[in-house]
Amino acid sequence: MATSKPTPAQFKAQAQVFKALAHPGRLLMIHELSRGERCVCELAALVGSEMPTVSRHLSQLKHAGIVDDEKRGSQVFYRLVTPCVMNFFECVASVRKG
């Protein structure tokens, strides 16, 4: 199917997804999650921020539908739900180079 014109509500929803991606730390986490599920503490160590901060970032990604979580024991594991977002990076890289 070709690129049909989204409704205003769809544009708004799409913008929400892009907004969730519009943060270096969240992109780093997504990149890590593309290799497999990770708990919050692992991701906190990865990005070097406090756990509450990381938890809220993950909450944003989850709300946007990009990741999902599963509680196992005392830990919560996040995983990438839509691997297609990884395809963005290639295009975005080309954007930056002209």
Added chain:
Amino acid sequence: MATSKPTPAQFKAQAQVFKALAHPGRLLMIHELSRGERCVCELAALVGSEMPTVSRHLSQLKHAGIVDDEKRGSQVFYRLVTPCVMNFFECVASVRKG
């Protein structure tokens, strides 16, 4: 080439591009520009905002490297530089549906 890990600076640059996309009006304009170049006044009429507002939105897209502009007479025409961003929409749509 596989998905190699970007540097912190690259993550930051990518986030900037996503941030430029994280706005319903800007997405609408990009969609319109995917059909061909448009002047600021046309885009302003399309999104229903004041021209200064639209001008600044376009400035953001240009700074992110997504669009480029060309002045012809008293008008400035914008065009989509990286059509690959249109591919995002398909994936983003799938994000919203689960």
Added chain:
DNA sequence: GACAGATTTAGCCAATTTGCTAAATTTGTT
């Protein structure tokens, strides 16, 4: 049940974003 660890929620403050109006700039016309 007390306690430690992992996670989330709440509250606070600094920084950014957004949209507007007003002013400045540029271009084409008379």
Added chain:
DNA sequence: AACAAATTTAGCAAATTGGCTAAATCTGTC
């Protein structure tokens, strides 16, 4: 030169975002 149209820049107020610390919640262990 005067004027009108198109665009950008500047300045302002409202809303949102981002990170922290403190407090609350949940889980497993002793």
